Amino acid sequence: MDNSEISGGRVADVINRAAAVEALMEERGMEPAAAIARGVQSAEEDWVPRNGARIVAKAWTDPEFRQRLLTDGKAAAAELGFSMPAHHRFLVALENTVDLHNVIVCTLCSCTAFTIIGLPPDWYKDLEYRARVVRQSRTVLREMGLDLPQSTQIKVWDTTTDTRYMVIPVQPPETLGWPEEKLVEIVTKDSMIGVSRLPGT
């Protein structure tokens, strides 16, 4: 359905609708430009996958932190100074192993633990990914470049409003003993969504 056909009436395109909302906010003294600038700044500078990478690197190097992360992800993230919106009530850390691969999705829309692993990529929001990763996870992962052996079990986790996930990728064996700061550099957003594994794992 085309936007302009909703309810048989005329609906402005997104740009005009956004402009109308902004104008209304202006009228009421709500300073939309400042709010938008804050949002853009958060998206570009604060909600970055490096946050999740720091959590993963810490979990790899500190077994006690890893245990706390697996028990209560939100509290463990807060230890490193990372916050989540109030409605993200739980952060569940899913630990990959050689035999188990976790992958996350939001079948309803596009929810992620965005303050921790960054905003979702465009493909994460596509109906194609949301529908197929549940039913044909092995095939979808292979199409995305991750060809898992049959012996590796795949678990798909469907995000909800209050429960957000992050995948803890397997640490590449050649990085054992690396300092945390160096490990942070190798952890990618895709590996924390679970559509890729790190090299050598």
Ligand code: FE
């Ligand atoms: Fe969603």
